[in-house]
Amino acid sequence: TEFFRLFMVPGMAHCGGSIGPDRHDPMTAMLNWVEKGRAPASMVASRVVNNQIVRTRPLCPYPQVARYSGQGSIDEAANFRCVTP
Structure with missing residues (x-):
């Protein structure tokens, strides 16, 4: 939509500390949307x-979900696409 988007973080507990990819930068995405008119199509968590990145995943705007492409590492966001289920 024009003024809101919901990004669910699979595997993340309420305030972090879970086994899922829980680090992402929603503030920069919001600033780019508000100040530059670039709404986020997805974010990477x-x-x-x-201190080592062991997994990345795309965060997709609801109702989309991240779907594995079937090729490459399941630990790399580049190998997933946001799709509508």
């Missing part, structure tokens, strides 16, 4: 363990 990361799972960090011992």
Whole structure:
């Protein structure tokens, strides 16, 4: 829509500390939308363990979900696409 989007974070607990990719930058996405008119098509979330990124996943605007392309590592966001189920 023009003025809101819902991005669910699969595997993330209420305030982080879960096994899912819980690090992402929604503030920059919102600033780009409000100040530059560029609404986010998706965002990338990361799972960090011992200061190393071990997994990235796209966060898709509802009702879309991230679907694995079938090729490449399941730990890399580039191998997923946002699709409507």
